[in-house]
Amino acid sequence: MSRILYIVRHAKAEDRAIFMADHDRELTSEGIIAAARMGRYLRDQDVRPDVIISSTAFRAKDTAKVLAEQLSYDPAQIRLSPDLFDGGPKAYMAAVNALADDTSSAMIVGHNPDVSYFAEFLTHENVGSMSKGAVIAVSFEDLTWAEISSRTGSITFRIAPKQLPGEK
Template identity: 25%
Template sequence: MKTITLMRHAKSSWKDAGLNDLDRPLIQKGLSRTRLIVDHLKDKDFKPEYIITSNALRATETAGIMAHAFGIDNEFVRVEKLLYTADADSYYDHCFDLPEKITHTLIVGHNPAITNFANFFLKEKIDYLPTSGIVSIVFATDKWENIPISGGKVTLLVYPKMFK
């Protein structure tokens, strides 16, 4: 079995209008909401071994929080510039070259692509995945190259407002 967990980056700042979109940092609300998600996931059998993240600062900061929370070393965190502008189909592409010993990868990205990818598998479609939201999809295969044809099943959908 292979698992892909999709996570939208945490809430970020729009305070500085002159700041390049790639350079927008997380705000305190984003950090707090991500901690809520982490606390919830620690009570579940949630154990990603690898993280693939967009190169946007808000995504790399979110990925760093998750790596720290789940004990993932930097060598197992990959920054992918193309995730910043990716479409839903390309989310698969970023998993094909993962080592087969990895069974669970976390992808930190952006709307609309991350929502569109999640909607391939959700029975009840969502309009958007909220910031710090998580969708885990399990695939009935032992090879990353087979995930597009192995029928993914959603096993987890959580977002911060569920815990208020």
């Protein structure tokens, strides 16, 4: 069975302020718009994740919600994982390895540099630094989610908000 994982970096968030915890930073209006455009693009590409997992940070949760709405996925079904906030790539791997075998596609929404490192770990391809709101699709052939590990996937596509059709 073929499986696909959509790795998403949260969209643009407000700058960190002295009085605000990093976890509580919210999306800017520009970030909300970019996430909605990305969601519409993904929907037009027939992306239909069975599961969406997100960090509990406001900016990641909000990105996941906007994407879910565009993809006709019930936002109330988004799985929140506190480990994805500052948990490192190991936390992302644990979330993926725990997915049910009947899941064929999943989306995970988190933070840089972890999402970039995670994509590189899975594919052994040079991803660099994912831009805000970017999505990398990684496919896996004939593996269960529990069997996925280093160098087992290949990048199917990658796209950033600035690359969307109609963007300057």
